[in-house]
Amino acid sequence: METTLKGIVRYDGSGFAGWQTQPGRRTVQGELEAAMSRIAGSRVRVQGASRTDAGVHALGQVFSCRWPGPFPARLRCALSRMLGPEIRVTDLTEAPADFNARFRATAKCYVYSLDLGREPDPLSARYAWHVPFPIDLERLRALLPLLEGTHDFAGFQSVGNPAKRTVRTLFSARLDPGGLIQSRDAAVLWRIEFRGDGFLYHMVRNITGTVIEIARGRFAPEFLEESLQSPGPFRGHCAPAHGLALASVEYAAFAANESAP
Amino acid sequence: METTLKGIVRYDGSGFAGWQTQPGRRTVQGELEAAMSRIAGSRVRVQGASRTDAGVHALGQVFSCRWPGPFPARLRCALSRMLGPEIRVTDLTEAPADFNARFRATAKCYVYSLDLGREPDPLSARYAWHVPFPIDLERLRALLPLLEGTHDFAGFQSVGNPAKRTVRTLFSARLDPGGLIQSRDAAVLWRIEFRGDGFLYHMVRNITGTVIEIARGRFAPEFLEESLQSPGPFRGHCAPAHGLALASVEYAAFAANESAP
Numbered sequence: 001m002e003t004t005l006k007g008i009v010r011y012d013g014s015g016f017a018g019w020q021t022q023p024g025r026r027t028v029q030g031e032l033e034a035a036m037s038r039i040a041g042s043r044v045r046v047q048g049a050s051r052t053d054a055g056v057h058a059l060g061q062v063f064s065c066r067w068p069g070p071f072p073a074r075l076r077c078a079l080s081r082m083l084g085p086e087i088r089v090t091d092l093t094e095a096p097a098d099f100n101a102r103f104r105a106t107a108k109c110y111v112y113s114l115d116l117g118r119e120p121d122p123l124s125a126r127y128a129w130h131v132p133f134p135i136d137l138e139r140l141r142a143l144l145p146l147l148e149g150t151h152d153f154a155g156f157q158s159v160g161n162p163a164k165r166t167v168r169t170l171f172s173a174r175l176d177p178g179g180l181i182q183s184r185d186a187a188v189l190w191r192i193e194f195r196g197d198g199f200l201y202h203m204v205r206n207i208t209g210t211v212i213e214i215a216r217g218r219f220a221p222e223f224l225e226e227s228l229q230s231p232g233p234f235r236g237h238c239a240p241a242h243g244l245a246l247a248s249v250e251y252a253a254f255a256a257n258e259s260a261p
Numbered sequence: 262m263e264t265t266l267k268g269i270v271r272y273d274g275s276g277f278a279g280w281q282t283q284p285g286r287r288t289v290q291g292e293l294e295a296a297m298s299r300i301a302g303s304r305v306r307v308q309g310a311s312r313t314d315a316g317v318h319a320l321g322q323v324f325s326c327r328w329p330g331p332f333p334a335r336l337r338c339a340l341s342r343m344l345g346p347e348i349r350v351t352d353l354t355e356a357p358a359d360f361n362a363r364f365r366a367t368a369k370c371y372v373y374s375l376d377l378g379r380e381p382d383p384l385s386a387r388y389a390w391h392v393p394f395p396i397d398l399e400r401l402r403a404l405l406p407l408l409e410g411t412h413d414f415a416g417f418q419s420v421g422n423p424a425k426r427t428v429r430t431l432f433s434a435r436l437d438p439g440g441l442i443q444s445r446d447a448a449v450l451w452r453i454e455f456r457g458d459g460f461l462y463h464m465v466r467n468i469t470g471t472v473i474e475i476a477r478g479r480f481a482p483e484f485l486e487e488s489l490q491s492p493g494p495f496r497g498h499c500a501p502a503h504g505l506a507l508a509s510v511e512y513a514a515f516a517a518n519e520s521a522p
Contacts, residue, residue: 012383057384059444085386122273123318123442125346127384181384183320183442 003067006095007046007076011058011087014126014242018054019061028052028087032063035082039075040068049101049249050108053202055241057127059111059180060090060248064101099251107171107250109195112208113179113243117188127181128189129208129243133216137175137190140215143224144173144192147207155230156210158202158238166232168203170196180245193247202238209237264328267356268307268337272319272348275387275503279315280322289313289348293324296343300336301329310362310510311369314463316502318388320372320441321351321509325362360512368432368511370456373469374440374504378449388442389450390469390504394477398436398451401476404485405434405453408468416491417471419463419499427493429464431457441506454508463499470498 009032017025021033029048036044046065052058067075076092083089113128115121116137120130147170154166172195179189192211194204210227213219213236227236270293278286282294290309297305307326313319328336337353344350374389376382377398381391408431415427433456440450453472455465471488474480474497488497 010383012386059384080380085381085391086383088380088383090380119341119349119351120346122271122347122349123320123388125273126387130346181442181444 001070003069003071004095004097004099005065005067005071005075006093006099006101007063007065007089008091009058009061009063009087009089011061012126013052013055013057015086016054018056019048019050019052019058028058028061029063031083031087032079032089035079036065036067036075038082039072039078042068044068047101049105050199050246052246053241053244057181057242057245059245061246062101062105062249062251064095064099064104101249104251105198105249106252107195107197108199109193109247109250110199110204111180111245111247112192112194112204112239113181113245114190114192114212115179115188116190121183121188123183124179124181124189126242127245128179129240131212131216135212135215136217137215139221140211141175143211143214143221144175146224147173147228151228153200153203153228154232155227156203156206156234157200157232158206159233161201162233163200166200168196168198168200170194173207180247202234205239205241205244206234206236208239208243212239213237262331264330264332265356265358265360266326266328266332266336267354267360267362268324268326268350269352270319270322270324270348270350272322273387274313274316274318276347277315279317280309280311280313280319289319289322290324292344292348293340293350296340297326297328297336299343300333300339303329305329308362310366311460311507313507314466314502314505318442318503318506320506322507323362323366323510323512325356325360325365362510365512366459366510367513368456368458369460370454370508370511371460371465372441372506372508373453373455373465373500374442374506375451375453375473376440376449377451382444382449384444385440385442385450387503388506389440390501392473392477396473396476397478398476400482401472402436404472404475404482405436407485408434408489412489414461414464414489415493416488417464417467417495418461418493419467420494422462423494424461427461429457429459429461431455434468441508463495466500466502466505467495467497469500469504473500474498 021030049062115128115130282291307324310323376389376391
């Protein structure tokens with residue numbers, strides 16, 4: 001008997017070579033699979049909703065896996081004891097047999113944190129990109145709606161991991177005060193939240209780098225529209241990984257009688 | 262000609278063996294003195310208001326030093342370029358010739374952050390003590406006023422760095438929601454703020470460990486009063502360093518005509 005599991009995982013990505021298992025590198029998927037396999041006594045593979053890059057954080061990454069046996073009621077707590085303080089499985093439930101965290105996702109939300117202080121804040125430095133030049137926040141805010149909607153985002157895709165279909169729908173892109181992770185007294189942190197049905201390789205970081213370059217006056221506002229029209233790959237400034245966090249992943253509700261296809 | 266400087270410094274203490282210079286160890290004072298000495302071209306020594314322990318953070322540590330020359334208008338920016346992202350000099354001003362950051366301080370404020378979630382939050386783990394058992398917050402809140410006022414705090418002093426005078430005045434000790442440094446979505450963080458005219462070795466961490474042990478029901482409430490009456494040294498539970506931050510240091514206003522004694 002096998003059970004399909006859906007887990008939510010939160011991590012500080014600073015010390016990891018990203019989500020995806022790579023030989024000889026410390027990755028979140030690798031740590032999780034090693035711990036689960038040890039508990040199961042056999043190889044367990046997990047599928048993440050998003051293959052976050054090295055240094056990217058997550059508040060609500062979702063994974064699915066096949067577990068060899070009935071629903072393991074104490075697995076979540078056992079994982080908490082085995083995994084270090086950087087990774088936490090915050091939720092673990094039984095899912096329909098055909099649930100797949102990656103292919104069943106209907107939307108993802110990413111948050112990019114910006115430190116716009118004169119100098120970087122030591123207590124936010126792991127979780128926000130310090131932008132060391134004056135930023136026109138109103139110009140930045142005005143650019144974001146231009147990206148919303150359904151577009152071919154090929155021009156915002158980095159080389160290295162090309163998608164065949166490059167049309168995506170960005171449901172919203174918003175600028176708000178406050179970093180995702182910050183010290184209570186830092187008033188210079190901002191965040192851009194992106195919610196969409198899918199994101200291409202480096203798309204959030206490339207869009208963030210672009211709107212920052214325009215808002216600091218280095219690129220003309222037309223650069224955004226040109227990038228949207230471009231067949232790619234992206235040739236502008238990619239914002240660094242450590243400012244980015246995968247906030248949440250959404251799925252259609254499971255039907256009560258849903259079963260394997 | 263020499264100038265006396267007063268600086269405010271903010272740091273993530275995770276990677277340092279504390280404030281105070283130690284041969285062969287990476288310390289905040291050591292990094293600061295090395296950078297200032299390099300810029301000055303001669304040995305500069307700084308005096309910190311508080312010798313924070315290894316792993317303790319600071320939002321507003323204060324230091325004083327004698328600078329060989331007139332007020333160096335661009336020193337603060339030069340230090341920002343030389344010091345890594347973990348240390349930031351946020352303010353640098355000229356002070357009266359006899360200003361001493363340690364001996365002139367009239368009050369200090371420390372903040373201790375607690376993660377009371379079922380499991381530690383990966384994105385707050387560097388900056389909050391995760392307490393892995395249920396805590397009675399009302400009991401915790403009720404204990405803190407018992408510590409306020411002028412007491413002989415010898416019973417809350419650790420061995421290793423004894424003060425001759427052990428009477429201190431704790432102006433306030435308060436429990437509030439929210440860690441000092443935290444992710445926006447974590448609702449389980451709390452902080453205790455301590456403001457006093459001085460603190461003995463490990464005093465804040467020993468008090469925090471004590472009130473937590475009482476609030477979880479492991480020690481009777483009387484243990485607090487007994488510790489206050491004890492000649493020391495403290496024999497209870499010392500809360501870990503990484504939850505602690507020096508928030509600010511206060512001084513009497515400089516008189517306009519103040520000069521060296």
